[in-house]
Amino acid sequence: MTTKHDQILEHIEQLPVGHKISVRQIAKDLSVSEGTAYRAIKDAENKGFVSTIERVGTIRIETKRKENIEKLTFAEVVNIVDGQVLGGKEGLHKTLNKFVIGAMQLDAMMRYISANNLLIVGNRVKAHELALKEGSAVLVTGGFDTDESVKRLADEMKMPIISSSYDTFTVATLINRAIYDQLIKKDIVLVEDILIPTEKTATLSPFDEVEKWYEYNRDTGHGRYPVIDDRGKLIGIVTSKDIIHEQRTQRIDKVMTRQPISVNEKMSVAAAARMMVWEGIELLPVVNTSNNLIGIISRQDVLEALQQLQRQPQVGETIDDIVTSQFHNNKEQKNDDFTVRCNVTPQMTNVIGTLSHGVFTTIVTEAGKRAVRDMKKGDLIVENITIYFVQPVQIDDVIEIKPKVLELGRKFGKVDVEVFQQGILVGKALMMMQLLDR
Numbered sequence: 385m386t387t388k389h390d391q392i393l394e395h396i397e398q399l400p401v402g403h404k405i406s407v408r409q410i411a412k413d414l415s416v417s418e419g420t421a422y423r424a425i426k427d428a429e430n431k432g433f434v435s436t437i438e439r440v441g442t443i444r445i446e447t448k449r450k451e452n453i454e455k456l457t458f459a460e461v462v463n464i465v466d467g468q469v470l471g472g473k474e475g476l477h478k479t480l481n482k483f484v485i486g487a488m489q490l491d492a493m494m495r496y497i498s499a500n501n502l503l504i505v506g507n508r509v510k511a512h513e514l515a516l517k518e519g520s521a522v523l524v525t526g527g528f529d530t531d532e533s534v535k536r537l538a539d540e541m542k543m544p545i546i547s548s549s550y551d552t553f554t555v556a557t558l559i560n561r562a563i564y565d566q567l568i569k570k571d572i573v574l575v576e577d578i579l580i581p582t583e584k585t586a587t588l589s590p591f592d593e594v595e596k597w598y599e600y601n602r603d604t605g606h607g608r609y610p611v612i613d614d615r616g617k618l619i620g621i622v623t624s625k626d627i628i629h630e631q632r633t634q635r636i637d638k639v640m641t642r643q644p645i646s647v648n649e650k651m652s653v654a655a656a657a658r659m660m661v662w663e664g665i666e667l668l669p670v671v672n673t674s675n676n677l678i679g680i681i682s683r684q685d686v687l688e689a690l691q692q693l694q695r696q697p698q699v700g701e702t703i704d705d706i707v708t709s710q711f712h713n714n715k716e717q718k719n720d721d722f723t724v725r726c727n728v729t730p731q732m733t734n735v736i737g738t739l740s741h742g743v744f745t746t747i748v749t750e751a752g753k754r755a756v757r758d759m760k761k762g763d764l765i766v767e768n769i770t771i772y773f774v775q776p777v778q779i780d781d782v783i784e785i786k787p788k789v790l791e792l793g794r795k796f797g798k799v800d801v802e803v804f805q806q807g808i809l810v811g812k813a814l815m816m817m818q819l820l821d822r
Contacts, residue, residue, distance in 0.1 A: 387615070388416050389674050392424035396444065397433060402477045403444040405434060427673055435459040437476065440469050445477040456480045456562060458521050458544045461502065464562050465523065465548040465555045470530060472538030472545055475521065483523075483559060485552060486511050494518070502559075504552055509534060516541050525552045575656055576649035578689045579670045579679035587612050587677065590619065590637035594627050597636070606682075608667040611640050616676045618646055618669050646671045649678060657686045658765050661818055687820065690763055706731055707746045722755045724785040728777055739777035744803075745769070747785060748813040752799040755787035762819055764797070769815040781805050795819055 392414055396405065410421040425442060428434045436442045437459055445457050459476040462469060469476065484496045486505030493511060497503060499519035505511050507528035515522050516537050524530060527549035538545040548555050586600045588611045600609055601624075611620035620640035630639050646669040647656050660668060660683050670679045710727045732743045749766055756764060777783055784804045791798040796818055803811040 387674055388414070388420055389424050389427070390676070392416065392421060393428055393431075396425070396428045399444045401444055401446050402474055405442045405444060435463075435476070437462050437469065440473055440476065443473075443477055446479065456559070456566070458502070458546070460562070461523070461559060462544075462546055464558050465546070465550055467523070467546040467548040470524070470538070470545045470547050471535035472516075472521070472541065472543045474539070475542040475544050478521075478543070480521070483556070484520075485556060487552065490514070504555055506552065512545060513537060516543055516545065519543060521545065523548060523555060525550060525555055573653040573689050574649065575647055575651045575653060575670055575681055578653060578685050579649065579681050580685075581679045582616070582677050585610070585677075585680050588622055588636050588640075589613075590635070590640070592636045593632060594630050594634045594636065594639060595632040597622055597627055598632065606667065608665070610644070610669040610677055610680065611636055612677050618644065618671050618675055618677045620644060621669065644669060646675075647681070648672070653681075653686055653689045654765075656681060657683075657690060657763075657820065658818075660686060661765065661820060687763065690820075704746055704750070707743055708750050711750070722758055722787055724751045724754065724787075726783050726785060728779055728781045728783065730779060733779045737779045739781075739783075741771075741773070744773070744777075744811060745771060745813075747783075748787075748801040748803065748811070749815065751785040752787045752801050752813070752815050752817070755789055755799060756792065756797050756817060756819075759789060759792060760797075760819065764817045764819050767796075767816045767818050769813055772812040773810075774812070775808075775810050777803075777805055777810050783810065793819075 392410060395414060399405065405425060407418050407421045407425060410425065411418045425434065429436055433445060434442050435445045435457065443459060445459055457477060457479055461480060462476065478500060480502050481500045483502040483504055486493050486503050486508065490511060494514055497515050497518045497520045501520040502523055503511065503515040503520050504523045504525060506526050507524065509531050512522045512524065512530050512534045516534065519541065521543045522545040524545065524547045527547060529547060530545060534545065586604055586609055588596060588609050590611055590613060597609060601607060607624040609622050610618055611622060613619050620642050621644035622636060622640045626639045626641060645659065645663055645665065647659065649670050649672065656668060666683050668681050669677055670681060672678050710729060712725045726747055728739055732739060734740045748771065749769065753764060785801060787799050787801045789797060790800050796816065799815050799817065801813040802809060
């Protein structure tokens with residue numbers, strides 16, 4: 385039996401793309417309270433199949449697939465540029481292919497305009513009209529309006545015309561940044577990307593007997609199975625430790641571990657890996673916001689995903705990528721010390737032009753990881769780190785990072801890191817790392 389929350393989500397998913405959604409109408413159609421409807425609509429927005437726009441409302445949009453995440457809808461563009469929709473609201477759900485800056489003569493501009501493009505231009509009404517006729521949306525910069533005839537054309541073509549108070553350069557920068565952020569998100573592997581869905585998962589009922597656990601164990605070789613009730617909610621988990629010395633006729637709800645550790649499908653695989661290693665578990669149930677079981681992940685699946693990710697090219701640069709791109713490895717021959725040199729660029733500094741504390745943490749962490757990997761191949765997680773700042777590092781300085789592995793066992797490693805600038809100690813760190821078996 386599904387909850388009212390899940391019923392609302394299913395109802396919203398079945399609505400046509402572009403359909404306008406209201407809390408009051410959902411509450412009336414499904415006979416639920418407006419509070420329940422509101423929470424479900426917000427959840428639908430988090431899941432990416434509705435979008436809320438100021439002065440327009442909430443509309444059903446096309447759910448993005450992972451491989452298409454870097455594309456923006458026109459509804460998202462409105463929110464990114466703090467825009468106002470002048471017309472063509474029925475086209476807000478459509479996906480933007482590319483944007484064109486209209487800083488040229490009209491004839492030259494129109495050669496670059498095609499269906500589902502976005503023309504970014506000022507108060508050039510003729511350009512607005514021609515772009516809409518080509519099936520392109522229009523973003524009017526500078527806070528300008530457009531003619532009523534153009535607004536009617538936008539409604540007719542079902543392509544939005546948007547006004548933003550920002551200038552052309554600013555809106556292009558904002559849209560570019562949003563696309564870049566999406567590219568970074570695309571590279572982050574989430575639990576939902578690797579989970580084994582519930583229909584392919586061996587689960588137990590609280591009314592099953594322990595004998596059922598043994599049957600599953602013979603068939604799958606696993607020793608850990610989630611327990612769900614008749615509504616599909618996760619209520620427990622049964623492991624080999626739970627059933628030792630128990631009669632095979634004993635009911636599962638008498639032996640199961642209640643309130644088991646679980647993860648959300650939107651958690652990153654790296655975070656799930658840390659949880660599995662820290663808790664010493666081989667399998668994690670995956671639940672949605674209503675605590676319904678939607679699948680499981682195993683430690684083997686997680687490690688394979690992390691290793692696969694390391695073999696993929698990076699598309700979008702994160703702050704960590706920008707920082708580590710300034711690294712230059714150098715293994716000194718005289719004493720076999722592992723040394724990393726790093727240039728301090730403007731992006732790595734704070735408002736007073738010295739090395740940011742956050743960036744310093746990234747630098748010593750990455751240097752420590754490289755030192756450990758140089759001695760022992762494999763994946764690792766930094767468990768804790770203590771940092772001492774001795775003196776500030778200026779912009780354009782070149783620093784030397786010297787990590788020293790103090791202890792390296794099968795599961796843990798301890799690293800001491802010293803940072804020098806022109807031979808003067810400017811910072812120290814001590815970190816503990818947990819090593820993951822491949």
